[in-house]
Amino acid sequence: MKTLATILLISIMSITSLSTLAMGYQKHDRKERIEKYLQLTDEQAEQFHAVMKSQHEKRKEYRESTKDETLSQLSTILNEEQLEKMKVHMDKMANRKKGMRCCDK
Numbered sequence: 786m787k788t789l790a791t792i793l794l795i796s797i798m799s800i801t802s803l804s805t806l807a808m809g810y811q812k813h814d815r816k817e818r819i820e821k822y823l824q825l826t827d828e829q830a831e832q833f834h835a836v837m838k839s840q841h842e843k844r845k846e847y848r849e850s851t852k853d854e855t856l857s858q859l860s861t862i863l864n865e866e867q868l869e870k871m872k873v874h875m876d877k878m879a880n881r882k883k884g885m886r887c888c889d890k
Contacts, residue, residue: 848879 820830852875860868 852879 816830816834819825820833823829823833825833856868856872856875859871863871
C-alpha cells in the first residue's frame with residue numbers, strides 16, 4: 786500500500802512539473818507560430834512584436850481607466866460595503882481573465 790501511494794505521488798508530481806514546464810514555453814511558441822504563419826523576416830518580427838506590445842499596453846491602460854470610471858460612478862449608487870465588494874469582484878474577474886490573455890508582458 787505504501788509503495789502504491791509513493792508511485793502515485795511521484796506520478797502526480799511528474800505530471801504537474803511537466804505541465805508547468807510546458808506552460809513556460811507557451812508564450813515563446815506563440816511568437817514563433819505567428820512569425821512562421823505570417824512568414825515574417827527578422828526585421829518584420831521585431832517591428833510586429835513592438836506594435837503588438839504597444840497596443841497591449843494601451844488596452845491595459847484603457848481597462849484601468851474604465852475600471853476607475855466605473856467605480857467612481859458606482860460610488861454614487863452603492864454604499865461603502867457594497868462598493869468594496871464590487872472592487873473585490875472586479876479584481877477577481879481581472880485576475881481570472883489574465884490567464885486567458887495572449888500577450889501578457
